[in-house]
Amino acid sequence: xxxxxxxxxxxxxxxxxxxxxxxxxxxxxxxxxxxxxxxxxxxxxxxxxxxxxxxxxxxxxxxxxxxxxxxxxxxxxxxxxxxxxxxxxxxxxxxxxxxxxxxxxxxxx
Amino acid sequence: xxxxxxxxxxxxxxxxxxxxxxxxxxxxxxxxxxxxxxxxxxxxxxxxxxxxxxxxxxxxxxxxxxxxxxxxxxxxxxxxxxxxxxxxxxxxxxxxxxxxxxxxxxxxx
DNA sequence: CTCTAATATGTAGTTGAACGACATATTGTC
DNA sequence: GACAATATGTCGTTCAACTACATATTAGAG
Numbered sequence: 510x511x512x513x514x515x516x517x518x519x520x521x522x523x524x525x526x527x528x529x530x531x532x533x534x535x536x537x538x539x540x541x542x543x544x545x546x547x548x549x550x551x552x553x554x555x556x557x558x559x560x561x562x563x564x565x566x567x568x569x570x571x572x573x574x575x576x577x578x579x580x581x582x583x584x585x586x587x588x589x590x591x592x593x594x595x596x597x598x599x600x601x602x603x604x605x606x607x608x609x610x611x612x613x614x615x616x617x618x
Numbered sequence: 619x620x621x622x623x624x625x626x627x628x629x630x631x632x633x634x635x636x637x638x639x640x641x642x643x644x645x646x647x648x649x650x651x652x653x654x655x656x657x658x659x660x661x662x663x664x665x666x667x668x669x670x671x672x673x674x675x676x677x678x679x680x681x682x683x684x685x686x687x688x689x690x691x692x693x694x695x696x697x698x699x700x701x702x703x704x705x706x707x708x709x710x711x712x713x714x715x716x717x718x719x720x721x722x723x724x725x726x727x
Numbered sequence: 728c729t730c731t732a733a734t735a736t737g738t739a740g741t742t743g744a745a746c747g748a749c750a751t752a753t754t755g756t757c
Numbered sequence: 758g759a760c761a762a763t764a765t766g767t768c769g770t771t772c773a774a775c776t777a778c779a780t781a782t783t784a785g786a787g
Binding site (some may be wrong): 641642643644647661662664665666690691692 | 733734735736737738739
């Protein structure tokens with residue numbers, strides 16, 4: 510039942526939402542920026558992943574903050590406690606893998 | 619054409635072969651040990667991954683070292699230069715992700 | 728000496744996730 | 758008026774992991 514390891518896509522979506530609530534398109538741009546251009550999510554990947562995370566209770570819709578003038582359709586999402594918990598677990602896993610591989614990259618010259 | 623990100627399975631197989639050449643079953647045991655029991659590769663996963671890596675030139679068969687008394691069928695594999703290169707790239711990617719997530723785990727309390 | 732666990736390699740079918748292609752509508756800029 | 762950027766979504770394909778199954782040898786316990 511463990512959701513780990515997260516896919517890179519899921520990791521970056523949670524990471525971008527860990528900062529503040531965002532809508533889909535903003536997530537794509539934020540992930541591209543955070544990964545220095547390496548990760549560009551396809552819309553098919555993003556919206557499928559968001560639907561899955563909603564179903565699993567990792568994220569939830571932010572209902573109507575209507576911040577500035579609407580017009581353009583935008584749906585905001587934020588992390589749930591469960592989503593934050595999973596992100597922390599994944600961060601811990603990543604730290605362990607990075608340490609493991611650092612050791613062996615050294616020993617392998 | 620970039621092979622990154624590696625799946626967790628591929629990462630651990632390369633990691634275990636980065637230390638020294640091994641045969642399939644030994645890889646399974648080594649991965650289980652390195653991951654402190656968290657990652658236990660199913661044989662279907664392992665042998666499928668090995669075949670793929672052979673085809674892609676990440677690893678190669680070690681022909682006949684016949685170290686100690688044969689009898690049991692064992693096939694040894696070692697990393698190619700390409701395999702080592704990919705492993706180093708993945709290690710670098712992992713280090714970056716670990717750093718990114720560490721920052722945001724902190725800022726999110 | 729027989730039974731069982733560990734060692735060792737493999738295939739087949741299912742499932743889940745990413746991806747590319749496509750579709751649609753609005754807004755800002757030249 | 759045209760085009761790029763913003764914004765959300767579906768559909769079909771592909772690739773990898775997983776479960777279950779299949780087979781054979783060897784070491785150790787009783």
